[in-house]
Amino acid sequence: MLIAAIIYTMHYAKKVKAGKYKDDSAVASTFKAIDLKAVPEYTGKRKLIMGIFAFTFLIMIISLIPWSNFRITLFEDFHTWLAGIPVLSNILGVGHNVALGSWYFNEISALFLISALIIAFIYRKGFHEKEVSITDTFIDGSEQLLSVAVIIAVAAAVSIVMRSGGIEDTIIHWGETGLKNSNGGIVGILAYIFYLPLSFIIPSSSGLAAASMPIIAPVADLVGSTKETMIVAFATANGLLNMIAPTIASLMAGLTLAGVSYKTWVKRVLPIMILFVIISLAAVFIMGVI
Template identity: 35%
Template structure:
């Protein structure tokens, strides 16, 4: 445990502090970056409505006002202090904030019924008695968690599952890395290659003026590939450790845990649990049909999840008070995400007030335009990857970057759909390794795996996934993915 003291001294800055610092930095940029502006034009986007886009080649510099230094300082201070509240009430951010809170409440009701946990425990118990299931256990559960990440943004929900999968992995002759990886890397794979995740794909497409959950076919193929890569990597490691436990990077740590045995896995899966999961599955089916057939957007989807939460609470026997308490707990848990979205939007408001957003767009377009659409798309992927270290919230990063990346995509000849794809992979892949991810650090804490050990172990997988991401972007540009 020589790494523990170093890890304990590490204090990742809070995301809200980072965003507050970026707001101040944005105000400073308004003093440095020359103001300028593109002409705008309105276009009709199917399933979304009218959207305003920049007109390529129309950028013009603007003259600064003649106010004095003191007046400009006071104005900048006012912009910084007003940015959070203006971010919350902004017409683009407010519906997204409400959507995130309501959907978070509905999923908390599902969790409170115990249906998901009971189903998982029952399947694991059966796998212990079947050699076939023993072989399929890792890819099966990685696929299930990946589906959760792809459909509803499963992320924080994976943390408690570590308490089940680490003891299970040790009992089956694997190691705690395997146990932590099954739920965490599984959901992270789906999160990065999501096709119906409302918190990343939905938010980014809404900001970008792209029809909600459009382009799902390409993303489903990507999801299958990414999930297969992750499952293959974890299975390779697990079999390697089973053959020779000493090859595990956490062999010494696991030796102290193996005597503790498995947690109790036999938990009654009742008809009530089955009914709750059936209701949830039906709700997802309605969501897919509504989006594909009726062009549902944020308001309709949020309403569906509110109703679904009520139904699951009633079927799950929570009662009125229990359902309400669970729902509000979910809202509470998602409140930090809502704050992050508001702060992130506040950054753009400060930049827009200073008329520097279009100047930044013009500079980025000038730097990427000559490289061609393919290289520009790959560069967007790199930019999103770097930003994710500082803003590991998917919704927050979408709110921060997509107002810039979407019009930038127009200027460099990349479809906005491809820009969203670059965002979700740049945001998702590095969530598996960055220490600023609260979910990752929570998982590692429960699994008793030091972050440096995890980072070294997962780095080859990161390189594989980045390669997959770059190839996907090259194909997306080549086929005109839209």
């Protein structure tokens, strides 16, 4: 897909260079050239902030790796040792968290909150000089995550209702009845087709996974296919819709910045999208067969 996209993009660029497709951009692009003279000075304070930001992500990555699976007990031993210190362990709340390698949403949320507070404290004079509220800045950043959080919550609620009402079992039974005579390749293709309209309805990839995987995974087991095949079908179908569906905020924002209408975008990328579908179906079928 990457090779096909590069070839297609270069072919399009060659035509643009030759003077074609002049009307593709209906309005002027809002992108502006970077004024290197106006770039803020990379001071020691900004270097420190970027260091804290990078260190936060480093801790997050380390915290999500299951070190015990590799027989590395360094972090568990350190956590046990820290928990044995009477006063310090209570101050740090060691008893309310787990060792690195076993972290999840609660611990990671606390990590980024602490990191944000440290950065806000270091750069407090900068906020004051620009007359910008630290709280408002934090809230503005959080607003961008709320829509995804709501979608995930709603998707999870749908899954719970379907499971509690026996609807999920009914769908699985229908899937087993309809697909039990199909081989793994055909099942993967049907799953891909299933995910295309579903990706349009639920644009969030995480929300779509939360809503559908509890149903699709058991169907794969029942018909003798692999969960990996279903995941590839989900990822490729959802990825395709993310590049073309008008419900995708990042796509529409990018088109707006570039000054390109949605109609023009669909018209130009439709050939490569069809090619992506063919490649995806072939990959899913081969995975299901082997």
